[in-house]
Amino acid sequence: MKLLQCMFFLLLLLFIFSCENEPPYIRNPVYNIVVYQSGAGAGPSTMVFLSVHFILFDENGFEDISDISLIHVDTDIVWKLKRNDLEETLYGDNNYHGFSFFEYDNGNSVLLGDYIVRVTDSSGNQSDMALLVDLEGHSENIYKSSIPEYEINLKENRKEIEFNKFEYSSLELKVLNQPELFNNSRKKFTFGEKLILSDKELVAGSLVSLRVNSAVDERLIYFLKNYTIR
Structure with a gap:
């Protein structure tokens, strides 16, 4: 035992x-x-x-x-x-x-x-x-490392931007000094969508952070320099 x-x-x-x-x-x-x-x-x-x-x-x-x-x-x-x-x-x-x-x-x-x-x-x-x-x-x-050529323009209504010359799958935007616009996160836009940042005019000096996903799998990502609303 x-x-x-x-x-x-x-x-x-x-x-x-x-x-x-x-x-x-x-x-x-x-x-x-x-x-x-x-x-x-x-x-x-x-x-x-x-x-x-x-x-x-x-x-x-x-x-x-x-x-x-x-x-x-x-x-x-x-x-x-x-x-x-x-x-x-x-x-x-x-x-x-x-x-x-x-x-x-x-x-x-x-x-x-x-x-x-x-x-x-x-x-x-x-x-x-x-x-x-x-x-x-x-x-x-x-x-x-390289950055493809691109161009950003503010539309006349001051609520929307255009992103040109750079082909992408999706674009994620955040207004850094107005984070409440997208619930303190980024809003994703697929290629061809209008890049509407706000339902009100953006004030001069607003900083827009841009994340660009080059393909659907998001293997290659670009964080571009912040765009200043003027």
Whole structure:
């Protein structure tokens, strides 16, 4: 009887130990390549960053996560973040963790191709997830920051702007000094929609923040310099 009790106790300890050492896991990684034009708030010059987010889970609690590494396979370049560096955001119905400013080449370009997202817990357990970063129609293994030509004009009614020369999928606008216009968020306009900012005339000095999504998948995003209503 005592032998059975000892065996049961040992098995219980093994079970508890194995549960405590379950590695964390990552799933559903998503990415964006984000270009910030000079004057959009990210820096004194135009810069581009890789933004990567993913669902992250650890059976021992989020506090058990030690660090996250993003590894570019072809070059072995590694970006490493501590748990407290991670951002949390909502995609659909799920909470995602990640970082929006993975920087390469002083923000002048982003490496395309195969990446590995690696999560490590406090016991040293690791989990990997593959991530392919690419852009449709872009054959090179690097994306260099650039801003397509565009033109913004204020309509005579001072309630609407025109955005020309730059083909896009959708445009998200926010009046920075009047955030209540869109419930303190951005309003998305698809290509061809009228860009009506307000039902009243906008006052001179109003600042409009512009996020341009170049395609439906929003893989490539531009934050343009703030437009001032004059």
